[in-house]
Amino acid sequence: MEYETVIGLEVHAQLLTRSKMFCRCSADYAAAPPNTHVCPVCLGLPGVLPVINEQAIRYTVMTALALNCAIAGVTKFDRKNYPYPDLVKGYQISQYDTPISHQGWLAVEADGATRRIGITRVHLEEDTAKLLHRNEPGGETYSLVDVNRSGVPLMEIVSEPDLRSPEEARRYLMKLRTILQYLGVSTGNMEEGSFRCDANVSLRPLGTSEYLSKVEVKNMNSFRAVFRALQYEVERQQQVLGRGERIVQETRGWVEDRGVTVSQRSKEEAHDYRYFPEPDLPPLALSPAWVEEIRASLPELPEARGERFISHYGLSPYDAGLLTAGKALADYFESCLTLAGAKDKPETLPKKAKEVSNWLLGEFLRLLNAGELEVEQARVSPAGLVRLMGLVEEGAITLANAKQAFEEMFRTGQAPEQVVAEKGLAQISDQEALATLVEQAIAANPRPVADYRAGKEQALSFLMGQVMRASGGRADPQAVRERLRERLRPT
Amino acid sequence: MTISRQEVLHIARLARLGLAEAEVERLREQLSAILEHFAALAAVDTEGVPPTAQSIELQSIMAPDKVQPSLPQDDILANAPRRQEDCFRVKAVLE
Numbered sequence: 001m002e003y004e005t006v007i008g009l010e011v012h013a014q015l016l017t018r019s020k021m022f023c024r025c026s027a028d029y030a031a032a033p034p035n036t037h038v039c040p041v042c043l044g045l046p047g048v049l050p051v052i053n054e055q056a057i058r059y060t061v062m063t064a065l066a067l068n069c070a071i072a073g074v075t076k077f078d079r080k081n082y083p084y085p086d087l088v089k090g091y092q093i094s095q096y097d098t099p100i101s102h103q104g105w106l107a108v109e110a111d112g113a114t115r116r117i118g119i120t121r122v123h124l125e126e127d128t129a130k131l132l133h134r135n136e137p138g139g140e141t142y143s144l145v146d147v148n149r150s151g152v153p154l155m156e157i158v159s160e161p162d163l164r165s166p167e168e169a170r171r172y173l174m175k176l177r178t179i180l181q182y183l184g185v186s187t188g189n190m191e192e193g194s195f196r197c198d199a200n201v202s203l204r205p206l207g208t209s210e211y212l213s214k215v216e217v218k219n220m221n222s223f224r225a226v227f228r229a230l231q232y233e234v235e236r237q238q239q240v241l242g243r244g245e246r247i248v249q250e251t252r253g254w255v256e257d258r259g260v261t262v263s264q265r266s267k268e269e270a271h272d273y274r275y276f277p278e279p280d281l282p283p284l285a286l287s288p289a290w291v292e293e294i295r296a297s298l299p300e301l302p303e304a305r306g307e308r309f310i311s312h313y314g315l316s317p318y319d320a321g322l323l324t325a326g327k328a329l330a331d332y333f334e335s336c337l338t339l340a341g342a343k344d345k346p347e348t349l350p351k352k353a354k355e356v357s358n359w360l361l362g363e364f365l366r367l368l369n370a371g372e373l374e375v376e377q378a379r380v381s382p383a384g385l386v387r388l389m390g391l392v393e394e395g396a397i398t399l400a401n402a403k404q405a406f407e408e409m410f411r412t413g414q415a416p417e418q419v420v421a422e423k424g425l426a427q428i429s430d431q432e433a434l435a436t437l438v439e440q441a442i443a444a445n446p447r448p449v450a451d452y453r454a455g456k457e458q459a460l461s462f463l464m465g466q467v468m469r470a471s472g473g474r475a476d477p478q479a480v481r482e483r484l485r486e487r488l489r490p491t
Numbered sequence: 492m493t494i495s496r497q498e499v500l501h502i503a504r505l506a507r508l509g510l511a512e513a514e515v516e517r518l519r520e521q522l523s524a525i526l527e528h529f530a531a532l533a534a535v536d537t538e539g540v541p542p543t544a545q546s547i548e549l550q551s552i553m554a555p556d557k558v559q560p561s562l563p564q565d566d567i568l569a570n571a572p573r574r575q576e577d578c579f580r581v582k583a584v585l586e
Contacts, residue, residue, distance in 0.1 A: 055556035277544030
């Protein structure tokens with residue numbers, strides 16, 4: 001039987017607020033010694049009063065609007081009760097039946113088609129404390145609790161079970177992260193745990209629309225891990241069904257180094273969270289005026305930016321898509337255009353835009369990928385690249401040597417002029433020097449010279465190569481070609 | 492309204508309370524009485540009254556996102572049953 005893959009994703013993103021969700025301890029715990037960003041509120045002591053962080057609400061509304069969600073007129077928080085030492089209060093403040101927003105969508109391109117993936121809800125809750133598991137030499141195991149992370153604002157984005165392949169799920173996740181980064185509401189860093197993803201996976205006979213037993217997959221700590229785990233899980237379920245067995249509804253954890261998911265069936269009875277309204281937090285009205293003010297302040301999102309790159313700069317949809325996939329690269333691109341003064345000259349803008357795009361999508365991305373670097377870590381600045389491009393335009397350096405210079409700039413952070421001078425990459429502008437190189441090439445290669453004169457056009461390319469090599473790549477290829485033709489013209 | 496022995500044991504388990512046999516029946520009676528007491532609310536006519544989760548009139552109380560000092564680490568850990576590496580040491584959690 002043929003099966004259809006059904007995937008829904010649940011994403012948790014830490015928000016980039018300065019303080020925590022319900023108290024004003026610093027939310028920046030990454031480099032803090034254990035238990036130094038803690039107060040009676042986030043420690044869950046009796047008698048304290050949590051107060052909602054306004055910025056966290058704003059960030060969540062921004063995200064919800066970017067995901068085309070409906071914003072609740074009135075929302076509230078609820079207590080989700082469960083006993084676990086990373087939950088110091090014995091409950092997590094979350095949102096149960098009145099999330100900040102619901103019913104949105106995100107357009108995702110995958111497997112040759114663009115589809116709208118439904119967003120069930122975007123809501124807000126608080127992160128838990130961090131547990132460190134230890135083993136005593138004697139064999140006793142115990143846990144250490146660091147409460148710094150407890151209470152950091154955590155936004156949850158739940159998708160509908162609309163994703164139909166692991167690749168589509170991966171694209172959805174990457175696009176979602178890019179949007180959060182454009183909005184500036186989260187770092188989106190999966191490896192550091194500020195952007196987490198759990199998945200619900202099930203299969204159903206192709207052509208049917210009911211949902212069968214689903215498996216929740218956890219513990220995926222990178223985009224690659226999500227893709228591999230989903231691929232594995234889909235295959236596993238196909239095999240189980242293929243044997244005529246049933247899928248057990250359960251939670252499975254991805255084991256990265258073994259490349260498998262394993263059952264995390266617990267002896268616990270079914271979760272009974274006993275949600276009830278958080279009595280310490282009054283309901284929150286999200287006035288239409290405030291929501292509209294937030295909507296008006298939304299930055300340009302990747303899709304709109306890509307469209308602008310096409311309409312304003314004349315880029316191809318392919319280039320525009322690559323340039324806007326990450327905010328940092330798109331910013332870099334626009335900085336280059338501004339610094340080059342290209343935005344003020346509409347007649348040459350498309351040409352300049354294409355040149356900058358070629359540099360960034362070619363050399364720049366190649367070097368970033370080779371060094372496994374982020375755009376922000378590159379040592380060559382937009383100003384450096386623009387000056388280098390200026391040198392090419394002036395004829396001070398050939399394009400081939402400019403690429404060599406760029407690599408050096410990328411490596412050392414040096415200015416283009418310095419690299420060109422030190423590496424001797426400047427173009428030979430001295431016409432006499434060029435003439436000498438051409439004469440030497442003609443004298444040293446009588447056969448190709450005779451071939452060319454006999455009408456063999458390819459022989460000229462060989463001679464050009466000889467001159468370029470002798471010049472160390474510093475001769476202007478166009479000038480060399482013209483000079484060779486001139487010299488070898490039949491008299 | 493009465494609750495069953497099973498429900499008492501379930502609630503005790505969720506609250507991580509170990510009950511002696513005698514306590515189960517005593518609590519079953521007490522919890523049932525409490526529920527009955529609150530069941531009186533069901534008799535009130537709430538037609539046209541919007542549901543609320545709050546008994547106070549406050550709404551939309553938020554604070555600006557400004558960091559304020561946390562407590563000193565020693566104060567935070569003062570009540571820790573066991574302290575190790577500046578953390579709370581607790582029994583291993585396995586799920």
